[in-house]
Amino acid sequence: MENTHTSDAITLVGITKTFGEVVANKNVSLSIRRGEVLSLLGENGSGKTTLMNILSGIYYPDEGQVFVGGKEVAIRSPGDSFALGIGMIHQHFKLVDVFTAAENIVLGLEGHGKFDLRAVGEKVRAICERYGFDITPEQKVYDMTVSQKQTLEIVKVLYRGADILILDEPTAVLTPQETEKLFGVIREMKKDGKAIVIITHKLHEVLSVSDRVSILRKGEYIGTVDTKDATEISLTEMMVGKKVTLDIERKMPVDPVKRLSVKNLSITGEDGIKVLDNITFDAMGGEILGIAGISGCGQKELLEAIAGLKIVDEGSVIEFIEPDTGKADSLIGKTPRQIKNMGVTLSFVPEDRLGMGLVASMGMTDNMMLKSYEQGHSFFVERKQPHDLAEEIKDDLAVVTPSINTPVRRLSGGNVQKVLVGREIAAAPAVLMTAYAVRGLDIGTSYQIYNLLSEQKDKGIAVMYVGEDLDVLIDLCDRILVLCAGRLTGIVDGRTATKEQLGLLMTKADSGEGKAAHE
DSSP states (O other): OOSOOTTEEEEEEEEEEEETTEEEEEEEEEEEETTEEEEEEOOTTSSHHHHHHHHTTSSOOSEEEEEETTEEEOOOSHHHHHHTTEEEEOSSOOOOTTSBHHHHHHTTOOOSSSOOHHHHHHHHHHHHHHHTOOOOTTOBGGGSOHHHHHHHHHHHHHHTTOSEEEEESTTTTOOHHHHHHHHHHHHHHHHTTOEEEEEEOOHHHHHHHOSEEEEEETTEEEEEEEGGGOOHHHHHHHHHSSOOOOOOOOOOOSSOEEEEEEEEEEEEOTTSOEEEEEEEEEEEETSEEEEEOSTTSSHHHHHHHHTTOSOOOTTOEEEEEOTTTOOEEEOTTOOHHHHHHHTEEEEEOOSSHHHHTOOTTSOHHHHHHHHHHHTTOOSSOOSHHHHHHHHHHHHHTTOOOSOTTSOGGGSOHHHHHHHHHHHHHHTOOSEEEEESTTTTOOHHHHHHHHHHHHHHHHTTOEEEEEOSOHHHHHHHOSEEEEEETTEEEEEEETTTOOHHHHHHHHTOOOHHHHHHHHO
């Protein structure tokens, strides 16, 4: 590989990085060019973020060389990385809420005495005009949307002179409209000759914005292809190393029956602001009801209210219609355990999977037993059933574990999640509520879970699915309920919905609402 390649902003040669026994990157060589967008693609745990953290000075490689502009460099700290013109925009923003945009930009910069904020403001304004950013230097961070905060992180690295930008999962928190806007900005930066790397696992985005795609699999470099020659299927096969089908089998609902009736559901937060405001809908057995909304719009609270984990305002109605008798039972005032025993289960895949869902020190079998123990069996319960269940989930969802008795804390995040989701499905509920069931899972496993949910629907279960990926909501769900700032802005048919339509409903707040929801 030429190390003097003039248009290469960065060349990596033979990079290896291990953490204990785990090999995060193994002999990875790739180049990043000026004036292009390179997508770094790979399943969870394929080493994408580790590789970029080496460029941003967070980790130092065990082996290999890094060339910037043809010269070999040693990046031992984020300061070294900045000095070389490399700026990384992480998934979790590092901003101070009470400061303005301009103050956040100069925070931590080497400066003598006070900064002239007016001069800073002018420079920030010039950057914003040049690339079409929609923030002003005086704006306080707490007044910004998620998309504006991300914009500010990008402006921050541009202000500091970065001409190589690395964006880690930049669209995870954006609506389709905001994503398109971000891609417009990225194209402008590319025209300016900057080198841009996007770490992602959303294939349609890779195809729409990048020039080349480099693929990592299990820490190893698989290859780089020109985007124009790639398809979703070809990229997926490089990512997972085998033939895959990316189809969600969605059958038409057969004789859907009402299982849940929610009327005028409201929840008031501790600050007196309504978290949910007058929500009314039905969930039907034999269909998948998707719930869409920007993170923090009330999706989580909606499911928790039904599961008995949230106190609801007076006048709210949540009724469960029993499959055998057709009798309507109010869920309000019942304990979470009573609700679960009636057949309404909530599989919430939290950001902290081990904290909320499973006991880290136990193996899969014992984590399955937690469920049956709750159902009133003695703790010295016969182990066969949970054991069979654990084996079944392990096989069905290809859980990677040395044995079903290995403590789950030793499994990767994705495998932990399969155990969580599989366990709820195994409880054979009448209503299965799942939130973020595929958060952070690789593409193959995600499709296994979508098809598992579809199977539950075919068995007549009412499935409620909160998800972040709008393409999946549209492919998987029969109806999609959209929340914006705690209000229901629409219920649309999954077969005819478009991402643009959902994006508009997700941001459709009347004038006073966005502000109120924010405060």
